[in-house]
Amino acid sequence: MNAETGVRPAYQGIAAWIAQHGLAALATKRGEAEALFRRVGITFAVYGEGGDPERLIPFDVIPRILAKSEWDRLARGLTQRVKALNAFIGDVYGGQEIVRAGRIPAALIAQNEAYCRPMEGFRPPAGVFTHISGIDLVRTGADDFYVLEDNCRTPSGVSYMLENREAMLRLFPGLCSDHRLAPVGHYPEELLETLKEAAPPNCKGAPRVAILTPGHFNSAYYEHCFLADEMGVEVVEGADLFVEDDIVFMRTTAGPKRVDVLYRRVDDDYLDPRVFKPESMLGVPGIFAAYRAGNVTLANAPGAGIADDKAIYPFVPEMIRFYLGEEPLLQNVPTFLCERDQDRAYVLDNLDKLVVKLARGSGGYGMLVGPHATAAQRAEFAQRIKAKPQDYIAQPTLALSTVPTLAEAGIAPRHVDLRPYVLMGKDVRIVPGGLTRVALREGSLVVNSSQGGGTKDTWVVDDGPAKPGLGVVDDGPAQSQRQGG
Amino acid sequence: MLSRTADSLFWMGRYTERAGNIARGMQVALRMAGLAGSLGGAQDEWRGLLVSAGAEHGFRDTGRAVTADAVIRWLALDAENPSSIANCLEAARRNGRAVRTALTVDMWEALNDTWREMRARAGSAAEQDALPGFLDWVRARTLLFNGAAADTMLRNEGWLFVHLGVMLERADNTARLLDAKHPALAGPRADGAVAYAEWQALLRSVSALRAFQWVYHTRLQPDLVADLLLFRQELPRSLVSCHSRLRSALEAIAEATGGRRGEPQRIAAEIHDRLAKGRIEDVMAHGLHDWLTAQIDRNIELGNAIQALYLNG
Numbered sequence: 041m042n043a044e045t046g047v048r049p050a051y052q053g054i055a056a057w058i059a060q061h062g063l064a065a066l067a068t069k070r071g072e073a074e075a076l077f078r079r080v081g082i083t084f085a086v087y088g089e090g091g092d093p094e095r096l097i098p099f100d101v102i103p104r105i106l107a108k109s110e111w112d113r114l115a116r117g118l119t120q121r122v123k124a125l126n127a128f129i130g131d132v133y134g135g136q137e138i139v140r141a142g143r144i145p146a147a148l149i150a151q152n153e154a155y156c157r158p159m160e161g162f163r164p165p166a167g168v169f170t171h172i173s174g175i176d177l178v179r180t181g182a183d184d185f186y187v188l189e190d191n192c193r194t195p196s197g198v199s200y201m202l203e204n205r206e207a208m209l210r211l212f213p214g215l216c217s218d219h220r221l222a223p224v225g226h227y228p229e230e231l232l233e234t235l236k237e238a239a240p241p242n243c244k245g246a247p248r249v250a251i252l253t254p255g256h257f258n259s260a261y262y263e264h265c266f267l268a269d270e271m272g273v274e275v276v277e278g279a280d281l282f283v284e285d286d287i288v289f290m291r292t293t294a295g296p297k298r299v300d301v302l303y304r305r306v307d308d309d310y311l312d313p314r315v316f317k318p319e320s321m322l323g324v325p326g327i328f329a330a331y332r333a334g335n336v337t338l339a340n341a342p343g344a345g346i347a348d349d350k351a352i353y354p355f356v357p358e359m360i361r362f363y364l365g366e367e368p369l370l371q372n373v374p375t376f377l378c379e380r381d382q383d384r385a386y387v388l389d390n391l392d393k394l395v396v397k398l399a400r401g402s403g404g405y406g407m408l409v410g411p412h413a414t415a416a417q418r419a420e421f422a423q424r425i426k427a428k429p430q431d432y433i434a435q436p437t438l439a440l441s442t443v444p445t446l447a448e449a450g451i452a453p454r455h456v457d458l459r460p461y462v463l464m465g466k467d468v469r470i471v472p473g474g475l476t477r478v479a480l481r482e483g484s485l486v487v488n489s490s491q492g493g494g495t496k497d498t499w500v501v502d503d504g505p506a507k508p509g510l511g512v513v514d515d516g517p518a519q520s521q522r523q524g525g
Numbered sequence: 526m527l528s529r530t531a532d533s534l535f536w537m538g539r540y541t542e543r544a545g546n547i548a549r550g551m552q553v554a555l556r557m558a559g560l561a562g563s564l565g566g567a568q569d570e571w572r573g574l575l576v577s578a579g580a581e582h583g584f585r586d587t588g589r590a591v592t593a594d595a596v597i598r599w600l601a602l603d604a605e606n607p608s609s610i611a612n613c614l615e616a617a618r619r620n621g622r623a624v625r626t627a628l629t630v631d632m633w634e635a636l637n638d639t640w641r642e643m644r645a646r647a648g649s650a651a652e653q654d655a656l657p658g659f660l661d662w663v664r665a666r667t668l669l670f671n672g673a674a675a676d677t678m679l680r681n682e683g684w685l686f687v688h689l690g691v692m693l694e695r696a697d698n699t700a701r702l703l704d705a706k707h708p709a710l711a712g713p714r715a716d717g718a719v720a721y722a723e724w725q726a727l728l729r730s731v732s733a734l735r736a737f738q739w740v741y742h743t744r745l746q747p748d749l750v751a752d753l754l755l756f757r758q759e760l761p762r763s764l765v766s767c768h769s770r771l772r773s774a775l776e777a778i779a780e781a782t783g784g785r786r787g788e789p790q791r792i793a794a795e796i797h798d799r800l801a802k803g804r805i806e807d808v809m810a811h812g813l814h815d816w817l818t819a820q821i822d823r824n825i826e827l828g829n830a831i832q833a834l835y836l837n838g
Binding site for chain 2: 079256262265266268269274275276277279280290291292293294295
């Protein structure tokens with residue numbers, strides 16, 4: 041949306057719907073959507089802050105629309121980026137060619153908290169480390185997408201992509217069928233296929249897949265169960281598993297059953313008390329040895345976080361050139377590493393123009409949005425940067441595009457980002473779309489759900505010439521299996 | 526099925542059933558406490574209820590006096606009583622939530638809506654005028670949950686473990702309710718009219734007052750009341766009926782888990798055989814209270830055996 045030029049062509053169908061039914065109808069739909077989400081129990085648990093421990097992430101009923109031609113370009117860029125990230129992780133725990141070639145400083149890896157020593161010299165099945173990645177993108181112009189950050193550990197949110205679409209199909213069936221929407225409902229099948237392809241060398245027969253969750257106190261617990269249900273696999277906690285002779289079993293009513301692939305949503309540090317944090321109760325003693333023995337696959341691989349570290353991020357374009365011999369299709373946001381003298385001097389002089397982030401933060405905590413900060417806040421951050429420069433990075437504020445959003449006072453422009461989910465098995469698979477997060481507060485650039493952000497459905501709409509007989513895109517067979525759940 | 530999943534399903538069933546049973550017990554006590562000159566006065570009524578709900582020790586530890594108000598709060602709402610209605614509903618939902626994907630949408634909604642409304646009602650539920658409506662509501666929600674489970678759940682292991690939990694809890698409850706009233710059924714009769722009201726209330730609490738007439742076609746008599754609750758297969762809440770279903774559920778679970786059998790099957794078969802051949806004359810001659818005490822102990826043993834073989838993994 042653009043204040044000068046009005047409604048972008050992609051949104052004209054939506055504009056027509058609103059013109060016909062009125063804003064009040066839209067607000068009613070929003071209420072219905074909320075009731076729907078509460079009923080199915082898709083909540084986001086936020087503990088320790090008082091109030092309702094099971095919150096709904098606000099859902100905006102106006103979808104974010106991308107043309108298929110735009111999406112296809114993005115998908116090529118995403119594929120390229122994830123291949124390079126994966127190659128990088130393999131290299132980090134292998135020969136470190138990229139360091140020897142002088143393209144990345146050795147200290148950035150050796151002294152990185154995300155570097156996982158127990159992974160040294162280990163190559164997981166098919167050489168895949170990042171089976172599931174979430175790449176956060178923002179748009180600044182018609183053809184300009186920037187990668188804000190990569191998430192190579194346990195990216196969450198994909199259940200919202202699926203549930204948001206279900207809600208839209210239910211609330212706006214006509215609108216959905218008027219647009220030629222690319223379906224997303226087959227994501228769980230693609231995920232299961234990806235995980236099966238990651239089966240360990242010692243797995244004979246059909247691999248048994250399970251999701252390892254930290255438990256129902258985890259904020260994404262709903263998603264763990266949802267994905268397990270969609271894939272028809274068990275969701276297990278650490279205490280459900282045990283290791284004997286380097287083989288992982290789950291405890292069942294019929295006795296122990298062998299597990300081959302674990303889509304783990306437990307952080308590295310908590311996976312195995314024998315290798316990582318000894319006090320962890322969430323993990324499974326001995327599971328890492330079973331992994332290295334080729335008896336179980338952990339997805340994503342431990343130590344994959346080295347690739348999404350904010351201090352490593354500036355080097356991703358270089359990785360693409362180094363491992364793939366290609367020019368990056370997606371741009372990086374220019375990033376200043378405060379530990380470099382030259383960068384730090386620039387950052388301190390230009391705090392009012394920059395966004396400063398913790399190099400290892402997440403969830404939008406501990407950041408400074410320079411242009412919106414007070415002089416006192418900027419002074420405070422300057423002190424922090426000087427005290428611990430290695431902890432901070434800075435980026436220019438981008439002129440982020442906005443999309444129409446239902447706000448208190450009618451439709452208003454709000455900033456959004458987009459997280460597509462990239463699956464890597466024998467092939468790279470990307471379901472068209474992703475999770476659109478929206479900063480609901482006027483002018484806000486922060487889309488994190490912990491900071492007042494909401495979500496939207498993401499529509500990839502076929503903008504090519506209509507094919508006879510295919511003008512209306514139906515749910516497709518992949519979605520019909522989601523009806524019963 | 527994961528042992529943890531089976532454990533959660535089993536306890537979800539038990540806690541939901543327990544919430545309903547406590548509401549049933551409270552309804553009886555309310556009715557009886559309103560009757561002048563009941564056997565030992567209103568206070569005994571409430572103490573008896575604490576005993577039948579298995580909540581007496583916990584209550585005694587609070588040091589509170591046994592008054593209607595204190596017992597009602599303890600059983601309906603108290604956060605420190607693990608088996609208060611509020612805690613049972615919370616525990617049922619917590620267990621259900623831990624295995625959300627093993628439930629149908631209807632079951633989850635029954636649990637979740639109950640829990641949400643419970644939180645809204647907690648402020649006023651124990652007030653005198655609100656209490657009867659609250660207890661009716663708890664019973665209705667338990668029926669809704671059981672109906673949702675029976676009507677929508679796939680008949681696989683998951684269903685069997687829910688069913689097992691419900692039936693074990695129900696068997697336990699029927700035995701305890703009967704035991705709490707054993708003085709009125711076997712002891713000296715202070716007042717014929719009051720004893721009669723006790724039997725009525727007992728039957729009403731297991732929704733069996735009309736059933737009595739249909740089965741026996743006669744005035745209430747204490748040994749027939751006990752016979753109905755112990756040995757009549759037609760009554761869904763009778764001990765024999767619960768144990769017949771426990772036995773077949775355990776057989777079905779053995780089939781579903783590759784033929785693995787053990788203590789649960791052995792104990793369940795033994796209890797059921799004894800109940801199926803039982804005669805009320807022998808029980809009354811032996812002493813109802815002693816007989817029920819032994820039966821309650823056997824129920825606990827069965828629960829422990831199920832826990833050991835299937836749920837702890």
